[in-house]
Structure formats: structure tokens, C-alpha cells
Amino acid sequence: MTKIQISFTLYHKIIASIMLFLGSVCLCYSLGLILLYYQNPIKLYYIYPWVFFYNTEINIFYIWIFFQYILLQIGTLLITWGIRILRGQTIHLPKPFERLVKHDKSEPLPIAPTPTTPTTPTTPTTPTTPTTPTTPTTPTTPTTPTTPTTPTTPTTPNGVLPPVCDLRPIMPPVLNQGETQACTCFATVNCLRFHLLDLGKNAPDNTNMLAPAFLFYNSRAKQYNAVKDPSICCGCKEYSPGKCVCVDTGLMMDFVLDSVSEQNICLSEDFPCREPNITLAAPSTLCYVTALNLFPNVHFSQLDSTYNAKTNNLDVIKNALYNNFPVLICILIKRSFYDSPGVGADGMVPAASASEPTLGGHAMLICGYDDHMQRFIIQNSWSEKWGDKGYCYLQYSFVADINLAGNFVAFYYK
Numbered sequence: 001m002t003k004i005q006i007s008f009t010l011y012h013k014i015i016a017s018i019m020l021f022l023g024s025v026c027l028c029y030s031l032g033l034i035l036l037y038y039q040n041p042i043k044l045y046y047i048y049p050w051v052f053f054y055n056t057e058i059n060i061f062y063i064w065i066f067f068q069y070i071l072l073q074i075g076t077l078l079i080t081w082g083i084r085i086l087r088g089q090t091i092h093l094p095k096p097f098e099r100l101v102k103h104d105k106s107e108p109l110p111i112a113p114t115p116t117t118p119t120t121p122t123t124p125t126t127p128t129t130p131t132t133p134t135t136p137t138t139p140t141t142p143t144t145p146t147t148p149t150t151p152t153t154p155t156t157p158n159g160v161l162p163p164v165c166d167l168r169p170i171m172p173p174v175l176n177q178g179e180t181q182a183c184t185c186f187a188t189v190n191c192l193r194f195h196l197l198d199l200g201k202n203a204p205d206n207t208n209m210l211a212p213a214f215l216f217y218n219s220r221a222k223q224y225n226a227v228k229d230p231s232i233c234c235g236c237k238e239y240s241p242g243k244c245v246c247v248d249t250g251l252m253m254d255f256v257l258d259s260v261s262e263q264n265i266c267l268s269e270d271f272p273c274r275e276p277n278i279t280l281a282a283p284s285t286l287c288y289v290t291a292l293n294l295f296p297n298v299h300f301s302q303l304d305s306t307y308n309a310k311t312n313n314l315d316v317i318k319n320a321l322y323n324n325f326p327v328l329i330c331i332l333i334k335r336s337f338y339d340s341p342g343v344g345a346d347g348m349v350p351a352a353s354a355s356e357p358t359l360g361g362h363a364m365l366i367c368g369y370d371d372h373m374q375r376f377i378i379q380n381s382w383s384e385k386w387g388d389k390g391y392c393y394l395q396y397s398f399v400a401d402i403n404l405a406g407n408f409v410a411f412y413y414k
Contacts, residue, residue, distance in 0.1 A: 017082070020082035030072040168377065171194060172193040177382065185215040185216045186381035191328060213272065214265055214283055215259055222255040223252065264292055264298055270284075314396055325412065329363070337349060348392070349394050352404055365378065375393045375394060
């Protein structure tokens, strides 16, 4: 066997050592920061607070993740090249190949025949006795044709779902949005708390309250960055126990959904409401860090993603309620909703007329239905002193009208 040893110079050894060192530094640095983010992001905040700046046009967090990925790849490449250089100091060449005998393509390659074992002589078989003829079988009587089964009638949703579903006994307490303009955020907060109570991750009272102001600020920041219009922070009309409500509820809803799904939510003690102007100060960076690490990731499903039907699909809403999913609803507030007699102690919302002036939009939470009374059970955010201990009732015809209601959303944790 011939062995040829090729030794590299000291220069190559130094280059390989430097590459291994730099690769190890890059690899340990990027992996360490990524593991620190997943295990204890608060410590990462103290090292790089700018990573958690969310309310910017460019999300710095994604840029930081991409940078760590590039650094990880660079470290891996440097270590791989360094190891290859060090292994190249001694190269063992294989044995020289023996000259192969060439065969004509038309002739088969010489393959040694496998030895065959001699076969033992077979013994003569005895003659078989003739078989007796079989008796003919009696013809089978024809079977009577089966009668065709009648097709089953399709079950209607009301035949499957119970006629009444009421989630009020397991709902979190009614909130009071006061003079803030955050009806969508307050409804979203109680919808999230409903699922957190079910998961055992939130207190049943208001001592461990989620922060609607956190959702409000982030959704407004996203909305402002999208349209570049300062007037979105004050486009309101007077109507409620407070001073005003946002008239752009439908537009606001999209940004609330983006905010809660991307940045989650923190506790109210970390970012409390400041009435009546809920956006006096921005959340601290620590609020964003704790929000991402406090609860599971929030997901949502828009139940009315298509608007080509003349009426909203009430069966989809009922099915969500039956499966313990409260549904967010946005309605247009008519004058009859607020004026006397308006919504009284019985909680019944008077029938709206198209000729009535629209005072704005309002978001609430559907938490039940009653087929006997043909109405949905709604939780409002105007304290327990309003309506039926904070609840009201919307007729099916009101919710089915796309000119009066829409933006049905169900949240869930995953």
C-alpha cells in the first residue's frame, strides 16, 4: 500500500485555528441569545431593549431574528471549513486500482455457475380410484328484492344544537370602559379572559385584570402607521354613558386583531387605563416582554369573512357559542339604543329603524342565544348598572342584518 503524507505549513494551521475560534464565537453567541429569548426574555430585554420596539414601521424584532440566523449559518460554515483544513494536513491516498479486464459487450461477464445438487428419483404414484358422481344440487329459490331505504332527511342546525345556550354563569365579570374609546378592546379582553379562566391561567375576579389599554395603544399605533392620519385618535361621536365612541369600529377591529395576535396582552397592573384619554403614555418595553411570556399565543377566527350574503349566518355564531366560544360583535348604534326608554332593566335592545340617525359603532360580546325568544345574549362593557346587570339582548333579525351588525370574531389559545 502506498501512503503519501502531505503536511501543511504553519500558516494553514493558524488560519484553521482562527476560523474555528470565530465560528465557535458566532455559534455560541447566536444560540445563546435565541435560547435566552425563549427561556427568559426579560433578561434579553436588559441586554438589547431595542429588540422589543414594536410600534415602528419596521419590526426590529424580525430583523434581529434574521441577524441571529445569519450569524448561526456563518458560525457553522467557519467551523466546517476549519475542521476540513485541519483534516487536510494528512491525506491517505487509496491503493492503486488494478487494471480491469475488458470484456466485449456482446459477451456476458464470466460468472461462476452455482453447483446443483442431484435430484432424488421420484417414486411411482399409485393409480387414483375413480370418484363417485356428485348428486345435482337443488336450485335455490330466488330471494325477494329488498325494498329501497328512504333517504334520511338532513338535520337542521336547530335539530342538532340545543334551543338555549347561556355562558353567563362562566363568563368573567362585566367591565366598565368608562369614558374611554376602547369598546373593542374591552370586549376582546373579556373574551380572552373567558378562555384563560377555562385554562386556569387567570383569576376569576378582577384582581388579575388584563390590560385593554395595552390593546388600544398597539392597535392605534398600527392604524396610524397604516393610514398616517392623526384624526383617527379623535374620530368619535357622543352617545354612551361615557363621552364618545369610535365611529371607525370596523377599521379598528382589524388592527385590534393584529395587535392581540402579534403582541398578546399584558396585565392591567403593568399598563393601567388613564381616563378619558387612554393613550397618554406608551407601554414600557417590559410590558411587551411580559406579554409575550405571560399567556399562550392568541389566535382568532372571523366568522363573517365573506360579505356576499344578504344576511349574516346565525347558525355559525350559535355553533361557536355551543362549543364555548364567545363571539365578538360590532353593531351600529342608533338613537333608540341610547334615548329613553332605550335599553332598560330588562336588557332588551329596541328594534332599530333605518331612518334613525347613526351615532357610531360599538363592540360587545355575544355569550348565548335563545331560540324560544329569538335573541342573542350580549355582554356589554358599561358596568353592571346598565341593562340587565350589564347584559342586553339582540333579536336575531338585528344580528342577521348586515347593515346593523358584523365583524363576528371568536378568539382561542393554541
